[in-house]
Every structure is written in structure tokens, then in C-alpha cells.
Amino acid sequence: MNRFTDKIALVTGASRGIGRAIAIRMASEGAHVVVNYARDVDGANSVVADIEAAGGSASVYQADVSDLDAATTMIKAVTKEHGKLDVLVNNAGTTRDQLILKMSEDDWDTVMRINLKGVFNCSKPAVRAMMRKRYGRIINITSVSGVLGNAGQTNYSASKAGVIGFTRALAREVAARSITVNAIAPGFIPTKLTGEMPEDLRDATLAMIPLSRWGDPEEIANAVAFLASDEAAYITGQTLNVDGGMAIG
Numbered sequence: 001m002n003r004f005t006d007k008i009a010l011v012t013g014a015s016r017g018i019g020r021a022i023a024i025r026m027a028s029e030g031a032h033v034v035v036n037y038a039r040d041v042d043g044a045n046s047v048v049a050d051i052e053a054a055g056g057s058a059s060v061y062q063a064d065v066s067d068l069d070a071a072t073t074m075i076k077a078v079t080k081e082h083g084k085l086d087v088l089v090n091n092a093g094t095t096r097d098q099l100i101l102k103m104s105e106d107d108w109d110t111v112m113r114i115n116l117k118g119v120f121n122c123s124k125p126a127v128r129a130m131m132r133k134r135y136g137r138i139i140n141i142t143s144v145s146g147v148l149g150n151a152g153q154t155n156y157s158a159s160k161a162g163v164i165g166f167t168r169a170l171a172r173e174v175a176a177r178s179i180t181v182n183a184i185a186p187g188f189i190p191t192k193l194t195g196e197m198p199e200d201l202r203d204a205t206l207a208m209i210p211l212s213r214w215g216d217p218e219e220i221a222n223a224v225a226f227l228a229s230d231e232a233a234y235i236t237g238q239t240l241n242v243d244g245g246m247a248i249g
């Protein structure tokens with residue numbers, strides 16, 4: 001399939017993990033992908049190298065998405081260079097897990113700044129560019145923790161639930177310009193973010209997953225590619241759980 005020929009896609013936090021898989025998938029279907037990162041320059045460069053080695057097209061852009069000026073400058077630079085931005089994937093995220101009595105104000109603020117404000121910071125300039133073209137796809141990576149809540153993650157769960165509300169509200173705002181806004185809520189995907197788990201916690205988590213296995217980053221990328229494609233043109237404001245059934249209601 002080559003669903004993204006001539007499309008420009010920006011994936012935030014694409015230097016490793018889920019963002020890396022999304023960038024590679026979008027490029028494999030013809031998009032030029034801008035690989036955003038904040039600190040992991042080697043990771044970001046290796047994603048671009050992998051895409052180019054497979055015959056795709058990509059570039060890197062360093063910006064901390066929690067900084068509105070940096071995010072705006074990034075989107076303006078991308079639209080200036082390529083003339084447009086078709087797809088924004090707000091994937092950058094972090095955790096500072098702690099039970100509430102031990103959670104510091106900094107743990108709270110850092111997670112909200114990157115996971116929630118970062119989505120606002122990138123979406124605002126992206127919407128400006130997409131409105132001009134009367135076309136756009138915004139896909140926000142939230143989490144099963146934002147759907148179900150997770151003990152030890154009040155900050156993370158609140159930020160990800162906020163992303164779901166943001167997705168619904170923005171979808172209504174921009175629908176008239178043929179811009180869709182959707183979210184994907186991954187379950188448990190082994191990456192640097194989830195780290196090494198003690199065996200007992202690992203077994204307890206697996207027991208919560210009806211499909212009885214972890215997910216792969218590529219399975220999140222499959223869902224992103226679908227929502228970014230023309231096949232999903234009539235879907236907006238939705239959150240798609242890709243979690244092995246963890247959040248079945």
C-alpha cells in the first residue's frame with residue numbers, strides 16, 4: 001500500500017519506541033516523515049537512516065514539545081519547507097510514577113506539560129496550517145491509563161484523559177475544514193517508557209489483558225496509519241483502544 005504518497009507527516013517523540021514504529025510505518029507508505037525528538041539525537045538519526053535505507057524519505061527536527069515557542073517554530077519550519085503539514089501525530093510522552101502522597105509538584109507539572117500541554121502546543125500551529133489547506137489528520141497517542149485510571153499514575157492518567165477530552169473538543173472545532181482529530185489508547189507496549197518490570201507485577205499486568213500478551217509498537221503504528229488514511233475520512237473525535245482488550249467496558 002502507498003496511502004501517503006505526497007503527504008507530509010510529523011511524528012513527535014519519534015526517536016524510539018512507539019513513535020519510531022509510527023514514523024517507519026508512515027514512511028513505508030510514501031509519506032515524508034519529520035522525526036521529532038527532544039534529547040535522543042542518536043535515536044532520531046537512526047530512525048531517519050532506517051527509513052532512508054528502506055527507500056523512504058524523512059528528516060529530523062529537535063524541539064521540546066512542552067515549549068510552545070519551540071513547537072510553533074518547528075511546525076512553521078516544516079510547513080515552510082514542505083508547503084503544508086498533512087498529518088500530525090502527537091506521540092511524545094513521559095511518566096513520573098508515584099503514589100499521590102509521594103508525588104511531587106514537579107512530577108505532576110512535568111507530566112502535564114509534556115503529555116497534555118505538548119499536544120496543545122503542536123496542535124495549535126498545525127491546525128492553522130491545515131485550515132489553510134482544508135485538510136488534515138491529527139492523531140493523539142493517549143493511554144489505557146487515561147481510560148481506566150492506574151494506581152501510581154494520577155499525573156499520567158489525568159494527562160492522558162485530558163488528551164481524550166482535547167481530541168473530542170478539537171474534532172468538533174475543525175471538522176468543517178475536513179480536518180479529523182482522533183486518539184489511540186495503547187495498552188501495555190514494552191518500550192523504554194515501561195522499563196523493566198518485576199516478575200510479580202508483570203504477571204499481574206498480563207492477567208488483566210484478555211489477549212494474554214503485550215502489544216507491539218507496530219500494532220499501534222497500524223492503527224495510526226488507518227486513522228491517517230483516506231479510509232478513515234468519516235471518523236473523528238474517537239479514541240481507539242489498541243490494548244488487547246484491557247479496557248473492554
Ligand SMILES: NC(=O)c1ccc[n+]([C@@H]2O[C@H](COP(=O)([O-])OP(=O)(O)OC[C@H]3O[C@@H](n4cnc5c(N)ncnc54)[C@H](OP(=O)(O)O)[C@@H]3O)[C@@H](O)[C@H]2O)c1
Nearest residue numbers: 013015017018037038039040064065092093143189191193
Ligand atoms: N509503552 C506503552 O506501554 C504505552 C502505553 C500507552 C501509551 N503510551 C504512550 O505512547 C507514547 C510513546 O511512548 P513510548 O512507550 O514509545 O515511550 P519512549 O520509548 O520513552 O519514547 C518517548 C519518546 O518521546 C520523546 N519525548 C519525551 N519528552 C519529549 C519532549 N518534551 N519533546 C519531544 N519529545 C519528547 C522521547 O524523545 P527524547 O528522549 O529525545 O526526548 C521519545 O522519542 C507516549 O505518549 C506514551 O505515553 C505508551
